Amino acid sequence: MNAISRRRFIGSAAAASAIPLIGTSAHAQTDWPTKPIKIIAGYPAGGQTDLFARTYGEYIRAETGQNVTVENKAGASGSVAAVEAKRAAPDGYTLMFTISTTMIMNRVLIKDIAYDAEKDFILVSIMPAGSLPFVASEKTGAKTLDEFVAYAKKAEKVNIGTYGAGSYAHMAVAEMNKQYGLKMEAVHYRGEAPMWTDLAGGFIDGAHGSYSAALSVLQSGRGHAVAVSRKRMSTLPHVPSFKEQGATSRIFQLTGFQCCAAPAGTPADVIQKLSKLLVAGGKTEKVLKVMKSFGVDDTAMTFEETQRLYKEEAPVWLEAVTSLGLAPS
Incomplete structure (x- = not known):
């Protein structure tokens, strides 16, 4: 079963990375953002996920002129937030900030998980969470x-x-x-x-x-x-x-991470705009200050870098957590 799960993951992750490009003309452009943006944070206020969401959200607000709100939906290792985020319209106005556990390990650790990270989301940007x-x-x-x-x-x-x-x-x-x-x-x-x-x-x-x-x-x-x-x-x-x-x-050598994800089906040009905003925000003094407080040295990755890292490391994460022999809860 483990080998089958790993093969399925690798194949579906490759397909997921192509989702933003499917059915989107190279010339089509979405007028985004034209209204407030909501970020669903998968962990409680005051933690790394929350502070990343708020600091990056503040940068997005400053750059776009649109209000950005952060709602904390903690519980079940980010699953509560993931279930809510996957139900949102895929238009770039609802985003999720969460961690690698939510996007990778929960499929092994949680029984009857109510979302499929491979099918329900597009990873916009990975923000390495720092060495431990x-x-x-x-x-x-x-x-x-x-x-x-x-x-x-x-x-x-x-x-x-x-x-x-x-x-x-x-x-x-x-x-x-x-x-x-x-x-x-x-x-x-x-x-x-x-x-x-x-x-x-x-x-x-x-x-x-x-x-x-x-x-x-x-x-x-x-x-x-x-x-x-x-x-x-x-x-x-x-x-x-x-x-x-x-x-x-x-x-x-694995990269534990925070990340920004959008519901599957979000237009490719919106994903790229978001990615560029996050990469630029990661270089600002405010974000760097938050990163330093957590001992984080690496800034937000581009969409392309994110897809590469996810494909390379997700199978290793899955194999490692599966080898622990834990019964899903």
């Missing part, structure tokens, strides 16, 4: 990945915090166990705050999560970042990536 630090508890004495692995091999039991079953952090723990012959146990939390509190208290040996949530632990010295996913971060320039330290699995 793997933080060792102070009690381990580890300052590098090799030192942490050595600790984990000797310790009787090693618990690693993740921000949820099926999350990237969960995949990373499984991959570390596989590559280094470890038996670390993933401890799943509902959100990052309690996870970092437990790490600071020495109740877990390590944790994998976002830079912004881990910052207080790192500043206090209760935890030390021993590796980061994908590539070095400007906010943690001294911490090498997993790949630099010999962990070469593609899991450690």
